[in-house]
Amino acid sequence: MTLYPGATIGILGDGQLARMMASDARRMGYEVAVFGPTPDGPGGQFASSFFVGGLEDVEAASAFAKTCDVVTLDTEHVSADVMRAVEQVCPLRPSASILCIIQDRLNQKRFLERNGLPQADFVAIDPAAPLKGTEALRFPAIVKTRTHGYDGKGQVRVATQAEVVEAVRAIENRPCIIETSISFDREISVVLARDKSGTIRFYPIAENGHRNHILHLTCVPARIDAATARHAEQIAASIAEALDYVGVMAVEMFAMSDGSLLVNEIAPRVHNSGHFTLGACVTSQFEQHLRAICGLPLGDTTLLHPVVMINLLGEDWLDDPGTVERAASLPNVKLHLYGKRPAKRGRKMGHALIFDSDLNSALRTADSLVRR
Numbered sequence: 001m002t003l004y005p006g007a008t009i010g011i012l013g014d015g016q017l018a019r020m021m022a023s024d025a026r027r028m029g030y031e032v033a034v035f036g037p038t039p040d041g042p043g044g045q046f047a048s049s050f051f052v053g054g055l056e057d058v059e060a061a062s063a064f065a066k067t068c069d070v071v072t073l074d075t076e077h078v079s080a081d082v083m084r085a086v087e088q089v090c091p092l093r094p095s096a097s098i099l100c101i102i103q104d105r106l107n108q109k110r111f112l113e114r115n116g117l118p119q120a121d122f123v124a125i126d127p128a129a130p131l132k133g134t135e136a137l138r139f140p141a142i143v144k145t146r147t148h149g150y151d152g153k154g155q156v157r158v159a160t161q162a163e164v165v166e167a168v169r170a171i172e173n174r175p176c177i178i179e180t181s182i183s184f185d186r187e188i189s190v191v192l193a194r195d196k197s198g199t200i201r202f203y204p205i206a207e208n209g210h211r212n213h214i215l216h217l218t219c220v221p222a223r224i225d226a227a228t229a230r231h232a233e234q235i236a237a238s239i240a241e242a243l244d245y246v247g248v249m250a251v252e253m254f255a256m257s258d259g260s261l262l263v264n265e266i267a268p269r270v271h272n273s274g275h276f277t278l279g280a281c282v283t284s285q286f287e288q289h290l291r292a293i294c295g296l297p298l299g300d301t302t303l304l305h306p307v308v309m310i311n312l313l314g315e316d317w318l319d320d321p322g323t324v325e326r327a328a329s330l331p332n333v334k335l336h337l338y339g340k341r342p343a344k345r346g347r348k349m350g351h352a353l354i355f356d357s358d359l360n361s362a363l364r365t366a367d368s369l370v371r372r
Contacts, residue, residue: 002295003069005029009290010068011043012036012055012086016338016348017074017270017286018043020278024286030294035064042338043074058085065089070293072247076103076268077148093246093293094268101243102268105146105177112263115242117235119263120254122179130168134161140181143167145174152213157181182262184254188222189273190236193248193288193298200237201288203281204303205229206273208252214346217310217366218273219359220280220303224255232261239266248289250274272311275351279334280307305355308362310369312350317343320371327352327369332362 003009009025011018014036022032023046034047037054044050049067053060056079065071065086072093083096101107112119123133125143134141139161145154156167158178168176187210191203207222208215222229236251250271252264274285283291283299291298316323327333337350352369356362 003030004294007031007069007294008033008048008067009294010035010064010071010086010090011047011074012061012071012078012082013074014038014041014043014047014050015074016042016340016350019046019338020275020284020286020336021072021074021270021289022046024284025290028287028290030290033064033067035061040341042340045339055079055082058082061086062089072289072293073099073269077150078103091293094243094249098243098245098268102266103147105144105149106175108266109177109179111242112239115238117238117263118261120179120182122177125164125168125176125178127168127173127175130165131161134164134178137161137178138180141178142181143171143176143178145171145176147175155213182254182256184262185257186223186255187264188224188232188253188255189218189271190232190251190253191248191271191274191277191285192233192236192240192251193285193292193301194240194245195292195298196246196295198241199298200240201298201301202233202236203274203277203285203301205232206276208273212346214313214348215272215311217308217363218276219308219363220276220306221359223359228255228259228261235261235263239263247292248274248285272348272351273309275336276307276309276353277301278336279353280304280355305357306359306362308354308356308359308366310352310354310366311348312337312352312370313345314343314347314349315345316370317349318345323370330354330365332356333365333369 008031010033019042031048033049034043035051039050051064061082143156187208189206205222206218250267254262277285334353354362354365
């Protein structure tokens, strides 16, 4: 069933992704209900209605879902009980079954393994016997919590097997995995949309750069050859089809020096590395996601011009108050600020898009904007 403007789209979570989805939804004529801890959050500021509750509050989430025609999310860190409760009331896209696969790193890796998709070698760790199975793994490696890890949180790098015990202790003996650390040429993201009939539209492949485990910038088009781009799209499409996914998703991959690709992570939602679509593509990832979950035809994903997206963190406010003024003074820069208060180090406060006919020139502009 197609949901037309006037219907209510619910969003679990009130962060910046909810904000940008809500902005596009309101522009398209939809009502937006947001569920989160405080109406002052980035998403709540753009909502038609707001429901206060935690992402583990089944009763509050069920009441919220009753006001919606479809529910989506701005974070996959929602309890399975809440997702199932919402799904009993109205459509949840992506579905609870998909989210339960992806929000647990071990489930995600076993899904990739079952589908014959390339990834780094890994072992599940039992905190009660942390060294079991790790003798066959190549080091250095990274110990990661199975759930609730993002922006480098819940991860510890280990140089040898002997360091694994201390690493598991450092993440509070939570269930975790360990995977071989990969030396790659570059990290790329495939952002795609899939509708209910199985039609897939790809955005131009993005190339990512990180600082301190947080996405620093994304440049588009990625500096990879056509064969690598086609292979990346094939891998991402096979993931979306195996999941029977509806909506926008991102698949992060490592491009290796020998031309091969390894899947790093699946994100079941609009994604930070897809923010470039807000102005650089005919249809933003946020509008595209709404089209998919409401049953509308998917939009055009054509890249209008090369672009660099750079994340603006709390330190850009605290250490260099001129960042915003500097960005606003440039004719080829568009600012997107998230309305978060207060500014904190490592907190994503907004992003800037730099449009330029020459990608290297855009990268130089990006470097001049932030002086970390």
